[in-house]
Amino acid sequence: MSRSVRRAPLSRLLLVAIGLFYLLPMLSMARFAFQRVPMYLLDRDTLLTKWTFMPLVDAVRRPEFATAALLSVRLAAIAAVLTLVLLLPTLVYAHVSLPAARPVLDTIAVLPFVVPAIALVVGISGAFRPIAPWFISSDLSLVPFYVVIALPYTYRSIDNALSALDLRTLVDASRSLGAGWPRIVWQVVIPNVRGGLATAALLVATVVLGEFTVASLLLKETLPLYLAYSQGADPQGTFAIGLALMVVTAGLLGAINRASARRGGATVTGVM
Amino acid sequence: MRGGPSNGRAPVAVVRAWMPLVPFMGFVGLFLLWPAVVVFRRALEQLDAVRAPMLEAITGQYGNNFAFSLRLSALTALLGVVIGTATAVAVVRLGQASTTRNLIIGWSAVAANLGGLPLAFAFIAALGKQGLITRLLSELGIDLIGAGFDIAGFWGIVLAYLYFQFPLMTLVMVPAIEGLRASWRESAANLGADTTTYWRLVGLPILAPPIISGFLLLLANAFSAYATAYALSAGGSRLIPVQIRFFLQGNTITGKANLGYALAAWMIIVMVVTMGGFLALRRRAERWRA
Amino acid sequence: MSGRLEFREVVKCFGATVALDRFGLMLADGELISLLGPSGCGKTTALRVAAGFERPDDGAVILGGADITLIPPHRRNMGMVFQQYSLFPHLTARDNVAFGLRVRGVSAAERAARATEALARVRLTGLEDRYAHQMSGGQQQRVALARALAISPELLLLDEPLSALDAAVREELREEIRRVQREAGVATIFVTHDQSEAIGISDRICVMREGRIEQVGSPRDVYLAPANAFVARFVGSTYEWTAPGGRRLLVRPEDVTVCAPDAADALRGTVAAVLFGGVTTVVRVELPDGSQLGATVLSRDARVRVGDAVGLRVDTTRAVETAL
Numbered sequence: 001m002s003r004s005v006r007r008a009p010l011s012r013l014l015l016v017a018i019g020l021f022y023l024l025p026m027l028s029m030a031r032f033a034f035q036r037v038p039m040y041l042l043d044r045d046t047l048l049t050k051w052t053f054m055p056l057v058d059a060v061r062r063p064e065f066a067t068a069a070l071l072s073v074r075l076a077a078i079a080a081v082l083t084l085v086l087l088l089p090t091l092v093y094a095h096v097s098l099p100a101a102r103p104v105l106d107t108i109a110v111l112p113f114v115v116p117a118i119a120l121v122v123g124i125s126g127a128f129r130p131i132a133p134w135f136i137s138s139d140l141s142l143v144p145f146y147v148v149i150a151l152p153y154t155y156r157s158i159d160n161a162l163s164a165l166d167l168r169t170l171v172d173a174s175r176s177l178g179a180g181w182p183r184i185v186w187q188v189v190i191p192n193v194r195g196g197l198a199t200a201a202l203l204v205a206t207v208v209l210g211e212f213t214v215a216s217l218l219l220k221e222t223l224p225l226y227l228a229y230s231q232g233a234d235p236q237g238t239f240a241i242g243l244a245l246m247v248v249t250a251g252l253l254g255a256i257n258r259a260s261a262r263r264g265g266a267t268v269t270g271v272m
Numbered sequence: 273m274r275g276g277p278s279n280g281r282a283p284v285a286v287v288r289a290w291m292p293l294v295p296f297m298g299f300v301g302l303f304l305l306w307p308a309v310v311v312f313r314r315a316l317e318q319l320d321a322v323r324a325p326m327l328e329a330i331t332g333q334y335g336n337n338f339a340f341s342l343r344l345s346a347l348t349a350l351l352g353v354v355i356g357t358a359t360a361v362a363v364v365r366l367g368q369a370s371t372t373r374n375l376i377i378g379w380s381a382v383a384a385n386l387g388g389l390p391l392a393f394a395f396i397a398a399l400g401k402q403g404l405i406t407r408l409l410s411e412l413g414i415d416l417i418g419a420g421f422d423i424a425g426f427w428g429i430v431l432a433y434l435y436f437q438f439p440l441m442t443l444v445m446v447p448a449i450e451g452l453r454a455s456w457r458e459s460a461a462n463l464g465a466d467t468t469t470y471w472r473l474v475g476l477p478i479l480a481p482p483i484i485s486g487f488l489l490l491l492a493n494a495f496s497a498y499a500t501a502y503a504l505s506a507g508g509s510r511l512i513p514v515q516i517r518f519f520l521q522g523n524t525i526t527g528k529a530n531l532g533y534a535l536a537a538w539m540i541i542v543m544v545v546t547m548g549g550f551l552a553l554r555r556r557a558e559r560w561r562a
Numbered sequence: 563m564s565g566r567l568e569f570r571e572v573v574k575c576f577g578a579t580v581a582l583d584r585f586g587l588m589l590a591d592g593e594l595i596s597l598l599g600p601s602g603c604g605k606t607t608a609l610r611v612a613a614g615f616e617r618p619d620d621g622a623v624i625l626g627g628a629d630i631t632l633i634p635p636h637r638r639n640m641g642m643v644f645q646q647y648s649l650f651p652h653l654t655a656r657d658n659v660a661f662g663l664r665v666r667g668v669s670a671a672e673r674a675a676r677a678t679e680a681l682a683r684v685r686l687t688g689l690e691d692r693y694a695h696q697m698s699g700g701q702q703q704r705v706a707l708a709r710a711l712a713i714s715p716e717l718l719l720l721d722e723p724l725s726a727l728d729a730a731v732r733e734e735l736r737e738e739i740r741r742v743q744r745e746a747g748v749a750t751i752f753v754t755h756d757q758s759e760a761i762g763i764s765d766r767i768c769v770m771r772e773g774r775i776e777q778v779g780s781p782r783d784v785y786l787a788p789a790n791a792f793v794a795r796f797v798g799s800t801y802e803w804t805a806p807g808g809r810r811l812l813v814r815p816e817d818v819t820v821c822a823p824d825a826a827d828a829l830r831g832t833v834a835a836v837l838f839g840g841v842t843t844v845v846r847v848e849l850p851d852g853s854q855l856g857a858t859v860l861s862r863d864a865r866v867r868v869g870d871a872v873g874l875r876v877d878t879t880r881a882v883e884t885a886l
Contacts, residue, residue, distance in 0.1 A: 011362035015376070018359055018438065022383060024405055025391075025435070028398035039402040090296040098289055105293070108300055110551065114543045115308050116496030118513040119536040123307025125520060126314050126533065144303040151300070212388045212499035213513075217520050227389045228503075239397060242390035253382045455648040458615055459706075461635040462642040463662035463713060469636075473661070477652050559695050560651035 026243070033240035056244060059230070059237025068226035071139060075222065076208040079146040080201040083154050086147065088197070091158055092189055095167045109155035112148050117213035120145065124218070136218060145214050150207040154200040157260070161196025162189075199256050206252050209245060308540060314530055315537035325534035334515070334535065341512040342542075344426070345494035348433040352490045353483060355434070356441020363442065364449045377446060380439035387436050392503030395432045399423045424504045429511075432504060433494050440493060441486050448482035451561045478560060485553035492546040496539065512539060566591055567612065567717055567749060572621035574607055574773075581607040583773035584621070589717075594743055594750040595778075596760035599770035599796070605753045608770075609719050612751060614638050625716060641710025641748075642719040646726040648706050649694040655681060655705045656690040662713035680708040684742060700731040707739065711746055718743065718750040724759060736763055757797045761785065769793050791884035801855045802884065803876065811881040815844050815856035820866065821873045828873030831855070833866050847874055 036050040059065055094101045115123070124145065128136050135141050147154075167189070174184045190197065212224045221229070223245070231238045315326055330338050359376070366373040398405045399416070400423045406416050422428055452475060460470045498513035509515075512535055519532025567589040574582040581604045589595055597605035610616040612623060614635030622631045630638055641662075649658050656677045663673035681690055684704040694702055703723055710718060720739070724732045740763050743750050754760050760767050761781040769776045769784060769792075777789040788794035791812055800812040821828050831847040834854060843864040844856045855874055866872055 008365070011365055014358055014362050015372075018355070021438075022379070022435070025394035025398040028404035029390075029394040031404050032397040039404075039407060042407065086296055086299055090293055093292045098293070101290065101293055105296070108297065110547075111300065111304060113492070113547050115304060115540055116498075116513070116543055118496070118498045118516050119311060119539045119543075120304070120307055122516060122520060122532055122536040123309075123311040127307045127310040144299070148300065148304045206385065210385070210388055212502075216499075216502075217517065224389060224499075227393070239393050242393045246386060246390045246394075249386065250382045253385060254378060257378055257381050453647055455644045455646075456650060458613070458635070459642065459644065459648045459650070459709075460661070461615075462613065462638075462640055462719075463709070464636050464639070464665040465661075466634075466636050469665055473664070474650055474652075478650075 026246075029239055029243050033236055033243055036236075055234075055236040056240035059234055059241050062230075062234070062237070064221075064230060065226060065241065068221050068223045071221060072208055072223035075139070075142055075146060076205045078140070079143045079150070079208060080204040082143060083147050083150065083200055083204055084158075084197055087155060087158050087200070088189070088193075089185065091155075091162055092167070092185060095162050096171050105155075106159075109159075110152050112151050117149065117211070118217075120148075121214050121217040124214070139220055141218065142211075142215055142220055142222070146204065146208055146211060149211060149214070150204045153203045153207075157199045157203060158193065158196050160260075161193040161199075165189075165192055195259055199260055202252050202256050206249055206256075209249050209252075311533050311536045311540065314533035317530055325530040326537065329531060329534035329538050334531070337510050337515055338512060338535075338538065340510050341495060344430065344433075344511065345491050348430055348437050348494045349487050349490035351430070351434055352437030352441045353487050356438045356486070356490075357445045357483065359438065359442045360445030360449055363446055368450070377443070380442045383439040384436050384443060387497065388499035389503045391432060391435055392500050395428065395435075395504070396423055399428065399431070429501065429504050432500055433497065437490050437494065440490060444482055444486040444489065445479075447561075448479055448557065452478060481553045481557040481560075485550045485557065488546045488550040488553070492543055492550065495542060495546070566624075566626055567751075568624040569608065569612070570622045570624060572608070572611055572618045572623065574604075574611060574616060574618050580773050582611070582618070585773065585775065586621075587768060587775065587778065589749050589751065591749055592744075592747045593765045594740070594752060594763065595766045595768055596752045596754055596764040597768050597770055598754055598757060598760040599776075600755060602772070603770040604773040605755075605770050606721060607773075609721055609751055609753050612717065613640055613642055613719055638717075639713065639715055640717045640719055641713060641715035643703065643706045643710050643721065643723045645722045646699065646702070647694075649702055649709075651694050654691050654693055655686065655697070658694075658705055659709045659712050661709065666713070676712060677708075680712045681705070683711075683745070684708045684738065698731075699727050700735055703727065703735060704738065707742060711742065711748070715748060718746075718748045720750065720752045722753055722755070725754070725756070732759075739763065761797070767797075769796060786880060788882050791882050794882040794884075799856070800882075801853075803853060803855055803881075804851070805876075805878060805881075810884050811878060812884050813855065813876055813878065813881045815858040817877040817880060818855055818857035819875045819877075820845055820847075820857050820859060821875055823871045823873040825873045825875070828875055829855075830871065830873055833868050833870045833872055836864065836866065836868060838864075845872070847872055 033055055034051055034053060036052060036055075037046050090105070094105055124136070128141075170188055170192070171184055174188050179188070208222070210224060211222070212228075215222045215225050216228065227238055227242050227245075230241075315329075317325075328334060363373050363376050397403060399421070400406065401417055403423070409416055423431075456474055456478075457470060460474050465473060496513065498517075501511045501514050502517065505514075516532055516535050516539070519535070569585050569587045572582050572585040573580075574585075583604075585604065585608055587595075587608075597608055599605050607616060611618050614630070614633060618631060622629050624630070625638070649655075650661065653661065656674060659680050660668075660673040660677035663676060668676070678687075678690055681687060681704075684707055686701060686704050686708070689697065689701060689705075692701075694705075697705070706723070723739070724735055727735065736759060739752075752760070752763060761784075764781055766778060767781055767784045768778045771792055777784055777793045779787075784793060785798050788797065794800050794812045794814075798814060800814055801818075802810065803813050804810050823830050829849060831849045833845060834848040835846040837844040837846065838861060841861060842858050843861045844858055845864065845866055846854055846856050848854050855876070857874060
């Protein structure tokens, strides 16, 4: 059995077919968004005419878009910070002082998978509305739920980054040199897990860019929701924004993947 | 184990050791577990009433919708398993150094997380009544609309779901297939197994856990999807996530509020079973891979 | 359960690299021959050609008189043990060992019995129901050995089976392999880069370099009468020394004796290091011209210290000439 790579034509065909399957919807979306030619007028002559970026530019200039985008950015930033503040000390402590807790934490980290967003929203409504309606009506109420939804991925990212260090030794060495816990975390741990932290923050951003269910049913106006609201008023612009959102998400995920692959850490593969 | 509790320590010491973990666990408890508990609590109210919500959620009209959701999810999961695995095989054949392989894996990691409204829009733009592909096909003589195809219908949703189901399966299978060590193949050959026998006795049994766990993952993934279904409304309106939405907006028949909770509760149960199975199988596959 | 294997003028190239250059070797029934050499010398390639995983570009492989060069690996009836990770992860030890029998259609009851017996022969009774990930490296290799022998192969191929193991386990398993191989009486090729392993286990050693054979002989011959400088350096330790008359020689430390510095015909030098090695000690002496020679003495007789002036007598009967 020679170890040569076989190029079966069937494989090639499959990959080409898959490639088309992924490309065509995107192309169609781009065409609808960026070409000012209605479908019934589209033929060979008009195919390459009237392409413009204006729909995207106009849509971005709309005040509703700015509001939604700003909200999403704010929520993403706060959720990212909250994630790091919550996870880093917890994981550092578990790695260094309480390894027995790690399996428990690992299990907790995958719990968000068993509560789908729609069920979570039902629970949020039933749990918080009677007791703290002010919480639900605030836009910031989305933040803790974004943290929860992103948890399986962000936990993995930070946990992997910490596992790659010999944390116990680093901490022991620091403490023998007289450093207290805050200094240890700030000056010893964080610089060495910067990649994992950055990845976690980007993962939160990715979630916020794409999360529709909870935001929609709690009646917030985030960026993903903007797409739903503005569809009637500005179809081309909405599609343009949608495409742009996908491109940005793809870019984020691509950057995350490349960074993690280089460090041998968790890649964004769903639950892998 | 420095700083950790050992078996002989007093309970107070154990509690103190776990204290620093309270913020994290409390956070998850408050914002994930409590809502889930409330779902079940409300769903199990009126358990002894004539029409218990938990029962009604899975019988009659809602039972049909539940079955429909599961069928659609299973179908996309099955198609995802087949195509995703085939893609993984094709990709692995390219060899680890191939740029195409890395491109495909990178794209799969992205596509597996795409979904929601933008994806639905993309499919409408492609295969809707005014879609580009629809138009292309009609130029070639194929009348999609006339034949009854509706992007917002059952098959439209299946197609859209496959967009993120295929790559998810590919991501599961590529490491699984690459994890088939050459030494297993060669050992089997030494011991007399030809290619067919190898796959029958070694290859497929080793790939079975990843394949099954992939199926469960895809099943859970499709079953819990909301945004895409919502955006492709007509065909998606029978799906459980969208049905739950109707309850939340108050578009309900009076007296049936707890039905929404029951539906959500059953959703969680389905997810626990499928994701539980997925995680268990993945653990086994990882043990073998090491 | 034995076979006579012959490599006949085997040539194998990978691209521009020549892995085997007209490689020719004959294996007698029941013999254990080691292929010894640095990485890249072609020893693993030769093994894989014998197994059928590589097809030679030229030449032939003959087993028991029949030309098997073109026969695919699964029809060659050979047993192979890899460096590591060769056990099927989804099967217990017993089922692993029974695999070859299952492929041959042996009944379930019989193959379970034969597998248990094979595992007993490698002294793993009690572990039949364990999986690979539940066993240590040494245990896994024993199972691999039992599995390879269970099919009564015509040839046993071992590809650096001890390299991935801890030193202590390595010694023990080496003896085990030798014992089991002798009991089974099967011709065996053992690939290794560790010369002490090869010396300890083989009937004959084949020293290889860059696809060619440097020397084939018993461990004694290879060690005491190396054919050239490469073999002398690779098997056992040597010191370079320029003899009076200009010849550059490779000398083994056991051929150098320590004597009084003013003894007749003795080289004069200063002790640079005393390297205790258990039973023996190597005394490294620096000569006036700057070069060093080592002399092996029994530790209980070693009485010199660093800095002492000593004399050395060199027995050159077994020394090998070297160009550089």
